[in-house]
Amino acid sequence: MRRLLATLAFIAVPPALAADWSWNLAKGFPVPPVPSDNPMSAAKAELGRYLFYDTRMSLNGKEACATCHQQSLAFTDGRAVAVGATGQSHSRSAMSLVNIAYAGALTWSNPQLKKLEDQALVPMYGDHPVELGLRDGDGFLARLRSDATYGALFQRAFPADADGFTVANVTKALASFERTIISARSPYDRYHYYRDDNAVSESAKRGEVLFFNQHIGCFRCHSGFNFSDATVNERNAGRPIEFHNTGLYNLPGLLSYPAPNVGIYEFTKAPADVGKFKTPTLRNIALTAPYMHDGSVPTLDAVLDHYSAGGRGHANPNKDSLIAGFTLSSQDRADLIAFLNTLTDQALIHDPAFSNPFSHRQIDARHDP
Amino acid sequence: MNYRTLAYSLLVLTGACSGLISAQEQPAPAATLTISGDLPRPLTLRDDDLAKMSRQTVSVTDSDGSNVEYEGVLLRDILKQAGAPFGKDLRGKALASYVLAKAKDGYAVVFTLGELDAAFGNEPVLIADKRDGKLLFGYQGPLRLVCPNDKAGARSVRMLETLEFVKLQK
Numbered sequence: 098m099r100r101l102l103a104t105l106a107f108i109a110v111p112p113a114l115a116a117d118w119s120w121n122l123a124k125g126f127p128v129p130p131v132p133s134d135n136p137m138s139a140a141k142a143e144l145g146r147y148l149f150y151d152t153r154m155s156l157n158g159k160e161a162c163a164t165c166h167q168q169s170l171a172f173t174d175g176r177a178v179a180v181g182a183t184g185q186s187h188s189r190s191a192m193s194l195v196n197i198a199y200a201g202a203l204t205w206s207n208p209q210l211k212k213l214e215d216q217a218l219v220p221m222y223g224d225h226p227v228e229l230g231l232r233d234g235d236g237f238l239a240r241l242r243s244d245a246t247y248g249a250l251f252q253r254a255f256p257a258d259a260d261g262f263t264v265a266n267v268t269k270a271l272a273s274f275e276r277t278i279i280s281a282r283s284p285y286d287r288y289h290y291y292r293d294d295n296a297v298s299e300s301a302k303r304g305e306v307l308f309f310n311q312h313i314g315c316f317r318c319h320s321g322f323n324f325s326d327a328t329v330n331e332r333n334a335g336r337p338i339e340f341h342n343t344g345l346y347n348l349p350g351l352l353s354y355p356a357p358n359v360g361i362y363e364f365t366k367a368p369a370d371v372g373k374f375k376t377p378t379l380r381n382i383a384l385t386a387p388y389m390h391d392g393s394v395p396t397l398d399a400v401l402d403h404y405s406a407g408g409r410g411h412a413n414p415n416k417d418s419l420i421a422g423f424t425l426s427s428q429d430r431a432d433l434i435a436f437l438n439t440l441t442d443q444a445l446i447h448d449p450a451f452s453n454p455f456s457h458r459q460i461d462a463r464h465d466p
Numbered sequence: 467m468n469y470r471t472l473a474y475s476l477l478v479l480t481g482a483c484s485g486l487i488s489a490q491e492q493p494a495p496a497a498t499l500t501i502s503g504d505l506p507r508p509l510t511l512r513d514d515d516l517a518k519m520s521r522q523t524v525s526v527t528d529s530d531g532s533n534v535e536y537e538g539v540l541l542r543d544i545l546k547q548a549g550a551p552f553g554k555d556l557r558g559k560a561l562a563s564y565v566l567a568k569a570k571d572g573y574a575v576v577f578t579l580g581e582l583d584a585a586f587g588n589e590p591v592l593i594a595d596k597r598d599g600k601l602l603f604g605y606q607g608p609l610r611l612v613c614p615n616d617k618a619g620a621r622s623v624r625m626l627e628t629l630e631f632v633k634l635q636k
Contacts (some may be wrong), residue, residue, distance in 0.1 A: 122530070124530070125528070125529065125530050126530050127529060127531050129533070274618070288604075289604065292600060292603075294603075304585040305604055305605050306604065306605045308623075309605035309624065310571040310607070311571040311572055311573040312571060312572065319531055322529055322530070329527075330530075330531070332531065418546060
């Protein structure tokens with residue numbers, strides 16, 4: 098449909114006037130922030146979708162953004178830690194891209210990386226670790242240019258540019274596509290925002306009350322419509338984001354978390370910031386195992402074990418005071434997990450607007466190491 | 467017990483036993499608010515009592531930027547009904563009084579009489595049972611506080627169950 102709209106916009110109006118974007122947001126969802134130098138357009142999002150799935154964007158011609166961000170897994174990869182084009186492992190788990198438009202910080206532990214256009218350069222060109230493995234001047238733009246499909250896509254997306262084939266435009270299009278990946282059609286949304294009492298089970302309803310219970314306190318960090326306190330919208334886009342140490346580790350010495358995953362301390366160098374990571378969204382959480390920044394917690398049940406114990410490394414001096422531990426009955430546990438399962442958005446993972454546009458260029462499932 | 471009540475009881479009983487009853491057929495949990503403490507007329511109010519009192523609405527901005535309307539009874543009016551000192555009675559030692567609003571999960575916040583009284587803070591703190599015309603449900607309800615002039619939301623207690631009135635100077 099979006100593709101059709103993009104085509105119609107191209108035909109019906111002069112390209113320079115194709116400001117055709119409407120968020121069409123669900124109840125409870127504010128307008129996300131968008132950088133003024135990259136306003137949303139259907140044509141940019143559509144180009145971004147092609148680029149996101151295009152294996153020509155990688156060193157070995159086999160990887161794409163979608164290798165580590167798979168639609169069926171709510172744009173994660175199912176691995177504890179991601180693996181790049183050269184087989185090098187990332188030190189952290191691939192984050193879900195769901196509702197990334199609302200993220201006040203983009204990665205697990207870099208408080209400075211806030212713009213998707215900038216972040217896209219990291220997997221494209223980064224060395225630590227190598228992800229897509231592109232290099233300056235290695236001709237990936239020429240490879241795209243040789244495909245007639247891209248001639249039309251770039252022209253529609255960047256009609257004012259004499260030559261739209263630039264790295265900056267690639268990152269603008271990728272960011273525009275990523276901002277469209279909004280999850281708002283889960284059973285929980287139907288229950289909570291659209292008041293459909295039959296959308297979720299009674300167990301899930303009890304689980305919701307437990308989730309928002311003061312003593313358990315999940316909602317204190319997993320807050321708001323996106324179940325993450327690292328969430329912003331167009332009205333508060335610049336606000337500071339809190340990062341949290343959840344007591345996952347407690348190694349002796351200053352670096353109480355295993356290097357290189359030391360949290361925002363890597364950037365701030367403040368000892369109190371060791372082990373502080375971003376609160377990820379819980380939307381589609383049942384699809385995004387294993388959990389935590391390093392994928393070291395395999396299941397939702399194990400996540401509840403970690404938090405109910407007040408943290409696996411519960412004596413970490415930087416641990417957030419909210420991680421105090423709690424007691425759950427087996428029924429409570431089942432109810433909480435039933436609630437978390439209601440955040441799975443089947444419409445999102447089957448939406449053609451977010452799917453691979455290349456019928457002949459399938460993304461390889463990563464070989465196991 | 468008339469036939470309608472009996473039929474309803476059987477429906478609920480059957481549903482409880484079989485688990486087949488749908489959520490929409492189940493009665494909403496009854497709202498009950500207990501007002502206790504140093505008061506002349508401690509009260510327990512049910513949803514039908516609240517429905518008969520002077521109803522107010524307040525409009526607040528939701529997280530998506532839209533306006534939502536909460537409907538209910540002013541905290542001040544409920545405390546007045548229980549005999550808390552307001553107006554000409556709110557002077558001297560009475561000004562050293564507060565109400566502790568407690569939720570089902572033990573969360574609790576304090577309001578002073580001074581901030582609620584019309585001649586002082588005049589805060590329109592509401593005990594709401596409806597949001598946009600629909601009964602509060604799930605983790606929000608059946609009753610919650612709404613503090614429309616608070617900048618932060620932490621005093622807008624969800625799952626409100628009791629108001630405990632404390633007179634510090636007697």
